[in-house]
Amino acid sequence: MRKVYRGKDIEVSFDLDQCVHIGECLRGDTAVFQLKRRPWVLADEASAEVVAQVVERCPSGALQYRRLDGGPQEKVGPGTKVTPVRDGPLLVTGRIEVTREDGAVETMPRATLCRCGHSEHAPFCDNTHLSINFRAPGRPYKIHLSEVRVRLDRPITKTEDPRRID
Ligand code: SF4
Numbered sequence: 001m002r003k004v005y006r007g008k009d010i011e012v013s014f015d016l017d018q019c020v021h022i023g024e025c026l027r028g029d030t031a032v033f034q035l036k037r038r039p040w041v042l043a044d045e046a047s048a049e050v051v052a053q054v055v056e057r058c059p060s061g062a063l064q065y066r067r068l069d070g071g072p073q074e075k076v077g078p079g080t081k082v083t084p085v086r087d088g089p090l091l092v093t094g095r096i097e098v099t100r101e102d103g104a105v106e107t108m109p110r111a112t113l114c115r116c117g118h119s120e121h122a123p124f125c126d127n128t129h130l131s132i133n134f135r136a137p138g139r140p141y142k143i144h145l146s147e148v149r150v151r152l153d154r155p156i157t158k159t160e161d162p163r164r165i166d
């Protein structure tokens with residue numbers, strides 16, 4: 001479920017089911033994104049430009065933004081780009097329209113889509129590919145350890161992620 005964190009100039013939203021725990025948010029701006037604070041996102045703690053830049057580095061689309069200050073919204077397209085990550089998901093950018101099981105449609109600018117077939121949050125990757133030792137060719141993707149990625153060998157479950165509570 002997508003949660004919304006509204007600031008004065010920009011609104012940030014987050015869906016834990018889409019997060020692949022890369023931690024770009026936490027590395028990107030420690031004043032805006034803080035795991036030990038509630039709410040964990042305070043959109044007014046940096047300029048709207050900075051918040052937008054950090055959110056655009058979130059590969060999964062778990063984080064999205066909407067500028068409220070008249071500034072530019074995230075550019076989408078014109079085409080859609082698909083990059084397979086070595087031993088992992090498909091990294092997709094562009095205009096991505098996802099239809100959920102219940103028929104709800106979400107349009108996203110970025111997504112990490114499961115290609116191992118074992119994600120519990122399909123069509124999104126939830127890092128289950130790590131537990132099943134999925135192997136497939138693709139672009140190497142550097143994963144840093146962080147507070148939301150404390151190990152590389154298995155996925156972080158939803159209950160282990162501190163952001164499950166607001
Ligand atoms: S995938 Fe999750 S941890 Fe990585 S930048 Fe996006 S929200 Fe943050």
Ligand code: FES
Pocket residue numbers: 088089090113114115116117118119124125126127128129130
């Ligand atoms: S590719 Fe990541 S869970 Fe399937």
